[in-house]
Amino acid sequence: MSCSTLAPPRPAAKPGTRKKLRQRSAPDRTQAVRRAVQVLFFALNVWIGVEFYLFVRYFENGGQGWKIERPPGVEGWLPIASLMNVKALLLTGELPPHHAAGMFLLLSFVFISLLFRKAFCSWLCPVGAFSELLWKVGRQTFRKNWRLPRWADIPLRSLKYILLGLFLYAVGSMSAAAIRAFLNGPYGVIADVKMLNFFRYLGATAAITIGVLVLLSFFVQNFWCRYLCPYGALLGLLSRWSPARVRRNPDPCIDCAKCTVACPSQLPVDELIAVRSPECTGCYECIAACPAAGALQMTAGRRRLPAWAMAAGIAVVFLGFVGYAMWNGHWHTYLADEVYLRLIPNAHEYAHP
Numbered sequence: 001m002s003c004s005t006l007a008p009p010r011p012a013a014k015p016g017t018r019k020k021l022r023q024r025s026a027p028d029r030t031q032a033v034r035r036a037v038q039v040l041f042f043a044l045n046v047w048i049g050v051e052f053y054l055f056v057r058y059f060e061n062g063g064q065g066w067k068i069e070r071p072p073g074v075e076g077w078l079p080i081a082s083l084m085n086v087k088a089l090l091l092t093g094e095l096p097p098h099h100a101a102g103m104f105l106l107l108s109f110v111f112i113s114l115l116f117r118k119a120f121c122s123w124l125c126p127v128g129a130f131s132e133l134l135w136k137v138g139r140q141t142f143r144k145n146w147r148l149p150r151w152a153d154i155p156l157r158s159l160k161y162i163l164l165g166l167f168l169y170a171v172g173s174m175s176a177a178a179i180r181a182f183l184n185g186p187y188g189v190i191a192d193v194k195m196l197n198f199f200r201y202l203g204a205t206a207a208i209t210i211g212v213l214v215l216l217s218f219f220v221q222n223f224w225c226r227y228l229c230p231y232g233a234l235l236g237l238l239s240r241w242s243p244a245r246v247r248r249n250p251d252p253c254i255d256c257a258k259c260t261v262a263c264p265s266q267l268p269v270d271e272l273i274a275v276r277s278p279e280c281t282g283c284y285e286c287i288a289a290c291p292a293a294g295a296l297q298m299t300a301g302r303r304r305l306p307a308w309a310m311a312a313g314i315a316v317v318f319l320g321f322v323g324y325a326m327w328n329g330h331w332h333t334y335l336a337d338e339v340y341l342r343l344i345p346n347a348h349e350y351a352h353p
């Protein structure tokens with residue numbers, strides 16, 4: 001299945017007819033812009049994590065000490081609950097009483113993918129940013145990253161779609177009433193606390209699994225994202241409708257293949273006219289690596305889409321959804337302290353129904 005527009009076969013170059021490089025005049029700033037957004041979003045997630053931990057500790061201590069408000073942004077880490085709420089919203093037309101923030105965050109990421117490809121992965125996701133840091137450190141250390149052979153790469157890449165299919169099937173088979181009963185029950189209400197406790201009290205199997213994934217990420221670019229992340233799989237499929245795509249102009253292109261070497265998603269950019277693959281994260285790495293003026297650019301329709309415009313667009317969509325949720329009073333999940341005092345210290349007693 002071809003996901004991109006292939007360039008017509010290149011005629012064999014006659015001796016002495018190599019194209020002359022017309023060098024880019026301005027230095028590349030795409031990666032500086034993207035890095036700034038990544039750092040900002042990573043810091044936001046760390047802040048949310050610390051706040052949420054202190055919130056949980058307050059209730060674990062029986063309501064003693066310094067009370068911290070629960071940060072609604074923590075629900076961005078509850079993709080399944082968010083997906084359930086999207087389905088219940090579609091079926092009932094009613095906004096959910098619990099974890100609505102997660103639903104609005106998921107919808108904002110879906111919208112970002114429909115507009116700017118799978119940009120969530122390379123611009124916003126803290127796991128994606130950490131993963132990128134690991135393979136860059138790995139490349140610095142070993143002077144290269146490794147690519148899995150095709151016979152392993154293709155079946156492994158399908159794993160994330162299989163996982164996505166399982167989650168979609170599980171959520172798709174639930175009625176609105178079943179979703180509400182699940183999310184309004186004790187386990188659903190403290191699903192975020194259960195997730196935090198999973199990392200706080202990591203079992204041996206989970207710790208080894210995470211350790212292996214971290215180790216593999218030093219050697220193979222974005223191992224988790226490329227092979228296993230169902231969230232990225234969903235956003236990648238939706239990105240097929242995005243008007244944004246990398247376009248190569250064969251006239252100024254000198255066929256140096258630096259774009260293909262730079263692409264963390266291993267896409268053959270130098271052989272394409274337009275990149276439409278669901279693996280493209282809109283990271284601009286290929287554009288940053290291209291030495292030829294006007295050979296490669298991100299476009300939206302027929303217009304050039306500079307990195308700062310993509311950053312601004314992502315911010316508008318993200319803040320638009322968060323702002324709307326705040327404005328209509330569905331950003332915070334309001335629960336009485338007595339409920340948290342009863343559930344949080346006993347979180348280990350509530351198993352997945």
Ligand code: SF4
Nearest residue numbers: 263280281283284286
């Ligand atoms: S390097 Fe280019 S083609 Fe590859 S994922 Fe990034 S934007 Fe897409």
Ligand code: SF4
Nearest residue numbers: 253254256257259290
């Ligand atoms: S980096 Fe890619 S698009 Fe740019 S000149 Fe080289 S082959 Fe052409």
